[in-house]
Amino acid sequence: MKAHLKTGTMRLDGPAGSIEVIVDAPVHPPRGLAVVAHPQPLLGGSATHKIPQLLARAMRDEGWLVARPNFRGVGASQGTHDGGIGETDDVMAVVAWLRSTHPELPLALIGFSFGAFVQSRVARRLADLGEAARHVVLAGLPAGEVEGQRRYEPEGGLSGLLIIHGENDTRVALGALLDWARPLSQPVMVVPGADHFFTGRLPVLRSLVLSHLTCI
Known part of the structure; x- marks a missing residue:
């Protein structure tokens, strides 16, 4: 194993009990802090899903210090699925822990699918507290009614925000996301030919996320 590949698991105290967190740490002092949130637990999403793991x-x-929490009821995380409300509280606890380790470093919030919805809520809460994340990347963000008869109203009007969506996403229709984004004048980065899981387009997703982290 190469020296820069450092991954470990820890437990944090959260509002609903223990939160299992996978931590990806660089060997050298980190340049920033990040929380990466995983897709819908009700559909098998976890912190080891290929997209949050890749990112x-x-x-x-x-060079970023990255935390990947398992949402409530996933892996060793306690509690039960709460539709994004309790999960927001849990990610806030992870953010507080990360910032306590390196309070001087910038924070990035990255989310995919259900995790993107949760991160939009976390980003809004931090901004309202005057503690805004410097970078927010939401990929496959659910908006309106999505597959499975679930409905989402993500937070908008966030600074440092990049939204990435697949042109051929059938789980979260691009049109529904644009209907949400239009009144907010929120730009959306569309990856041509990509489905919800960015099949065959993961290098593009990776590149877009890393490029955004060098901005602002």
């Missing part, structure tokens, strides 16, 4: 390790390799 977390890519950021770690660029």
Whole structure:
């Protein structure tokens, strides 16, 4: 194993009990802090899903200290699924822990699918507290009614925000996301030919996320 590939698991106290967190740490002092949130637990999503894992390790390799929490009821995390409300509280606890380790470093919030919805809420709460994240990346963000008869109203009007969506996403229709984004004048980065899981387009997703982290 190469020296820069450092991954470990820890437990944090959260509002609903223990939160299992996978931590991807660079060997050298980190350049920033990040929380990467995983897709819908009700559909098998976890912190080891290929997309959060890919993004977390890519950021770690660029020098970021990255935390990937398992949402409530996933892995060793306690509690039960709460539709994004309790999960927001849990990510806030992870952010507080990360910031306590390196309070001087910038924070990035990265989320995919359900995790993107949760991160929009976390980003809004931090901004309202005057503690805004410097970078927010939401990929496959659910908006309106999505597959499975679930409905989402993500937070908008966030600074440092990049939204990435697949042109051919059938789980979260691009049109529904644009209907949400239009009144907010929120730009959306569309990856041509990509589905919800960015099949065959993961290098593009990785590149877009890393490029955004060098902005602002």
